[in-house]
Amino acid sequence: MNRRIATGRAVVNEFAKMRHLSVGLVSTVMVIGVLALSLFAVASSPDFDPDTPDAWNALLGGMSLGVPLISPLLLAVLASRQVDIEHQGSGWLLQSTSGITPGEVCRAKLVALGIIVTAITIGTNLIVLIVGKLLAGILPPAPLGHWAGFTFCMLAVNLAVLALHILLSAKVENQLVALGIGVLGCILAVFSQGLPAAAAHVTPWGYYALAQAAGYQGDQLLMLPISYPSIVALAVIVGVVFAVLTFRFDRQEA
Template sequence: MANEFAKMRHLKAGLVAVIMIVGVLALSLFAVVSSPDFDQDSPAAWNALLAGMSLGIPLISPLLLAVLASRQVDIEHQANGWLLQSTSGISPGRMCLAKFVALGVIVTAVTLGTSLIALTLGKVLAGILAPAPLGHWAGFTLSMLVVNLAVLALHILLSATVENQLVALSVGVLGCIIAVFSLGLPSAAAHVTPWGYYGLARAAGYQGDQIQALPIAYPSIVALAVIVGVLFTVFTIRFDRQED
């Protein structure tokens, strides 16, 4: 773990995290100022901010998560780190797990931090006077966190399996497109890919010509966490057996 955090400093993971935070906040605030129905006194004012975050996260996160995972794994490919760590008793599967935990700390801090900053800006900058829907907000934040971590885990596996990191980055770009399109897809179609779950986790969006709060598909988010957890475990065990 200490080695993974040390590698992050040289790989500028902090810069990628800052870009993720700033990008999501900018899109969220733009959704507020551009909404013709925005009313500081109305409880529905928070829906515009939630809708902005529901768009900003899937528009930005898939690619930047791919960048984080790719850079953290590619250093092992370039420096033959897999073999070096194996001689020290650390298997490739354990290394992938360490990379997921280390990057997961960053992604968790970014996701929770972005949500808290957006909540604060809604009060201070946008001047929303109505009480914030804290329960719905917390559920949205945790759901997006689960989806982000699931996508991160899959990208770590992809980057570890395929040495050419252009493949992983191309998948990240494709993920952004799918994630954004999933916001308008039927629920059944959104379940097909991991990026589609961004659409299932959104908290607000347009219904007709107005922005309204939307129900979050919590059972689907939990199912995604379980499925990706199983896949990550299976593939990391296979990495170890290949080395044996």
């Protein structure tokens, strides 16, 4: 019970730290960026017709491009800022004296930031859905099942990338390394959409392409199948890696 209380206190502490880390600003940029790219996809599509069910593909295609173009870097920023405060202020040592190991700190950071990223991802998808109905005036019913699957998969990839960046930022004090990898992640995530599925499996950022809900095949914008087994496998593998490495952090501290 005492361990659960300590873990809960660590998560609360992470939320308290966010007030000084511009988490709200970064979150707002993520939402506005994806929304803007989704609307741009609608405005730039010559075949957009709000009276046809295919009109939703323009929004799904815009989000399928907007999330991988924006999220990898901003997730790196969120993780870097949340972890760098421990490097700068001897936070690892201070929390160890309170009985909270570095591994527990990393897990608390994932829980706290994971709640924020979950809210951003689900909220952005809902906003785009509402905008498509009210602002774009799309009349046919939205493909809610496909949309929900896309949301789940993008959330799973976002959380996996977030977890890896927390580990990276915890091990490497120079946060420019983490931010540089975040930029590289954006490039890999976008270019993976033009690669074979086997190539997209090579890096965590390639899984954004496997979660793509709509895109162009030739000159036609079509709804695309989502690779659910691959996304689930990524979530499981990253979850295991995160757990193993953070528990190693605990043993190293001991």
